Amino acid sequence: MQKQAIFQSRLLPYALVAPQLAIVLIFFYWPALQAVIQSFLLQDAFGLSTTFVWFENYIDLFRDPSYFEAIVRTFFFSFAIAVSSLSFALLLAVMADKPLRGSMLYRTLLIWPYAVAPPVVGVLWIFMLHPSLGVLSRYLRGLGVDWNPLLDGDQAAALIILAAAWKQISYNFLFFLAGLQAIPKSVFEAAAIDGARPMRRFWTVTFPLLSPTIFFLLVVNIVYAFFDTFGIIDTMTRGGPGTSTVTLVYKVYSDGLLGGNLGSSAAQSVILMVMVIVLTGIQFRFVERKVTY
Amino acid sequence: MGSLHLPCVPTNPHSPFPTRYSPVQSMANVTLRNVRKTYPGGFEAIKGVDVDVGDGQFCVLVGPSGCGKSTLLRMVAGLETVTGGEIDIGGRIVNQVEPADRDIAMVFQNYALYPHMSVFNNMAYGLRNRGMKEAEVKTRVDEAARVLELTPMLERKPRQLSGGQRQRVAMGRAIVRQPKVFLFDEPLSNLDAKLRIAMRVEIRKLQRRLNTTSIYVTHDQLEAMTLADVLVVMNGGQVEQVGNPLAIYEKPATTFVASFIGAPPMNLMSTRADEIKSQLGGAGEAGILGIRPEDFVITDQTPAGGIALPLTVEAIERVGAETFVYGTRAQDEQRVAATPGELPPGEVIVRIPGSVAPPIGQKIRVAAVRAKLHLFSGDGRTRLGA
Numbered sequence: 001m002q003k004q005a006i007f008q009s010r011l012l013p014y015a016l017v018a019p020q021l022a023i024v025l026i027f028f029y030w031p032a033l034q035a036v037i038q039s040f041l042l043q044d045a046f047g048l049s050t051t052f053v054w055f056e057n058y059i060d061l062f063r064d065p066s067y068f069e070a071i072v073r074t075f076f077f078s079f080a081i082a083v084s085s086l087s088f089a090l091l092l093a094v095m096a097d098k099p100l101r102g103s104m105l106y107r108t109l110l111i112w113p114y115a116v117a118p119p120v121v122g123v124l125w126i127f128m129l130h131p132s133l134g135v136l137s138r139y140l141r142g143l144g145v146d147w148n149p150l151l152d153g154d155q156a157a158a159l160i161i162l163a164a165a166w167k168q169i170s171y172n173f174l175f176f177l178a179g180l181q182a183i184p185k186s187v188f189e190a191a192a193i194d195g196a197r198p199m200r201r202f203w204t205v206t207f208p209l210l211s212p213t214i215f216f217l218l219v220v221n222i223v224y225a226f227f228d229t230f231g232i233i234d235t236m237t238r239g240g241p242g243t244s245t246v247t248l249v250y251k252v253y254s255d256g257l258l259g260g261n262l263g264s265s266a267a268q269s270v271i272l273m274v275m276v277i278v279l280t281g282i283q284f285r286f287v288e289r290k291v292t293y
Numbered sequence: 294m295g296s297l298h299l300p301c302v303p304t305n306p307h308s309p310f311p312t313r314y315s316p317v318q319s320m321a322n323v324t325l326r327n328v329r330k331t332y333p334g335g336f337e338a339i340k341g342v343d344v345d346v347g348d349g350q351f352c353v354l355v356g357p358s359g360c361g362k363s364t365l366l367r368m369v370a371g372l373e374t375v376t377g378g379e380i381d382i383g384g385r386i387v388n389q390v391e392p393a394d395r396d397i398a399m400v401f402q403n404y405a406l407y408p409h410m411s412v413f414n415n416m417a418y419g420l421r422n423r424g425m426k427e428a429e430v431k432t433r434v435d436e437a438a439r440v441l442e443l444t445p446m447l448e449r450k451p452r453q454l455s456g457g458q459r460q461r462v463a464m465g466r467a468i469v470r471q472p473k474v475f476l477f478d479e480p481l482s483n484l485d486a487k488l489r490i491a492m493r494v495e496i497r498k499l500q501r502r503l504n505t506t507s508i509y510v511t512h513d514q515l516e517a518m519t520l521a522d523v524l525v526v527m528n529g530g531q532v533e534q535v536g537n538p539l540a541i542y543e544k545p546a547t548t549f550v551a552s553f554i555g556a557p558p559m560n561l562m563s564t565r566a567d568e569i570k571s572q573l574g575g576a577g578e579a580g581i582l583g584i585r586p587e588d589f590v591i592t593d594q595t596p597a598g599g600i601a602l603p604l605t606v607e608a609i610e611r612v613g614a615e616t617f618v619y620g621t622r623a624q625d626e627q628r629v630a631a632t633p634g635e636l637p638p639g640e641v642i643v644r645i646p647g648s649v650a651p652p653i654g655q656k657i658r659v660a661a662v663r664a665k666l667h668l669f670s671g672d673g674r675t676r677l678g679a
Contacts (some may be wrong), residue, residue, distance in 0.1 A: 004634070050562075071636070184403055184404055184405060186401045186402075186405035187405045187406075187407060187408075188394070189370075189372050189399075189401070189405065190399070190405040190406075190407075190466075191418070192371075192372070192391075192392045192402060193370060193371075193372075193392045193393060193397065193399050194393070194394060194418050194419035194422055194466070194470075195393040195400065195419055195422035196418070196422045197393075200422065204418070205407060207408055208409040209408065211409075223483050
């Protein structure tokens with residue numbers, strides 16, 4: 001079977017891919033190259049002179065305890081966001097998979113939050129949980145919780161994790177529901193006849209059969225938590241209080257654009273780029289091969 | 294699949310032999326009393342069914358798609374709620390009992406194997422869920438695998454098996470449990486024709502050997518005829534006829550049963566047609582006359598009390614040992630009540646042995662003796678006479 005398309009002109013195929021290539025080159029490769037070059041340069045405090053310093057920016061970074069803290073914090077956030085959003089989405093999907101009246105309605109409603117942009121998610125949750133304006137804050141204080149995420153770093157971190165996980169639930173829910181519906185109903189019926197109670201049925205049949213979906217979503221969620229939570233952090237806490245919600249991505253922004261240390265910021269973004277490449281590599285490797293039970 | 298030897302098959306429940314291999318657990322009649330199923334939308338899928346399946350009997354539910362046979366089976370399994378009547382398994386009303394506690398095993402049409410488990414674990418799952426000791430689980434699964442010739446495949450996953458092998462794993466999963474009742478939901482319909490016939494024979498042999506009460510759903514009347522001790526013909530959520538398959542074949546209670554059981558279907562014609570009315574005499578008022586294709590003979594004579602029809606040959610089907618002659622009657626008349634497999638009005642199928650047949654276009658006369666005539670009321674719901 002011949003898969004090759006046949007073009008009359010030799011130039012036509014190049015012309016056809018040119019727009020896409022131009023976009024990738026201008027908006028991805030060019031800035032990426034700039035970042036790599038920038039990461040080897042050091043500017044003076046007034047931005048008047050630039051020196052080529054080889055790997056000094058990188059060495060400084062790894063000597064900086066605050067960078068190490070940001071790495072640990074980012075991994076913790078990612079883990080917390082991925083686990084809480086995956087488990088909650090799975091619970092909702094299992095519930096929504098039951099043939100109940102109005103299921104189309106609440107399935108649609110459950111998918112909606114995905115359409116909300118991350119900064120808007122941040123604003124929504126701030127409205128609810130702001131220490132002085134928040135609707136829910138009052139109830140929390142009524143329950144005796146000393147709620148003030150603007151001063152308490154742990155509470156701020158919890159707030160970020162909550163908002164970021166909430167936004168991702170819809171996406172995960174969609175995949176879980178599709179995954180559940182791809183399993184023939186008769187498999188669950190066979191398990192019921194085979195004497196497996198609902199909980200056991202979930203852990204011995206549903207969960208293993210969803211494992212490819214779970215793995216795929218785990219990678220997607222980690223990537224999301226790493227890179228796409230910027231908007232939420234920026235609208236909710238701006239990395240504060242102190243540096244208690246500064247993740248790797250936020251640090252690139254705050255060191256470079258707020259702190260003016262472009263060399264270090266560039267080095268950080270190069271490191272992040274390597275991380276994305278590794279994560280994407282893992283995803284492709286396993287998703288292509290279709291992780292099977 | 295080869296022979297099915299179980300090492301020790303005491304048919305007596307009080308046998309002194311260890312019961313470990315004993316497929317006979319206890320008496321298990323299945324009795325359905327006025328069972329009904331109405332869906333929330335008001336659709337009546339099952340309109341009051343009474344069936345009694347004796348211990349160790351093989352009962353086949355047969356009918357066209359949508360007749361409710363699968364729904365009825367799923368109600369016995371506990372996968373569908375019962376909205377009226379009683380389902381009794383081994384003397385216990387199970388209407389409110391969970392599927393797991395009904396002591397039944399089911400073989401699904403798509404086999405419903407656990408795709409992430411090996412063949413061994415697929416069969417062991419139901420035993421482990423009931424807290425059986427691992428050594429006992431292994432003995433039982435190994436035995437079932439030996440019987441079904443699955444021993445070399447125990448470590449494989451379902452996706453590495455052929456359709457027939459998957460079907461056998463599904464059977465194995467049912468027999469290791471040694472349940473009171475086997476339920477089969479069209480288990481052979483995903484297999485190719487040859488394998489289907491082979492598996493049909495194997496299922497029958499296995500059921501005889503284990504002597505386990507079985508209910509089997511199919512839309513294939515040949516499967517139904519060959520497997521059943523008790524045949525239940527269903528249509529539109531109701532039972533049309535229950536009985537021994539041959540008795541049903543010989544004396545169908547309604548025109549539906551007459552045309553559903555038997556292939557090619559029974560010829561049905563209105564007795565109001567002049568030619569038929571005149572030959573039947575007083576019985577001619579009945580309504581519908583049925584004659585099976587195999588009960589016709591091509592002859593110029595008219596048997597006493599029987600019937601003779603002039604036909605024009607329209608088509609010939611030679612299948613080797615027999616030949617089907619499709620003819621049209623001289624005069625056309627009103628359609629007989631719509632039934633599955635119904636012929637166009639005025640068309641008659643005649644089955645003759647061998648492959649010598651009259652040429653197309655020839656006018657012939659066919660006749661059937663009185664004993665082979667089936668008479669039904671005009672609506673086809675009642676059989677008249679013996």
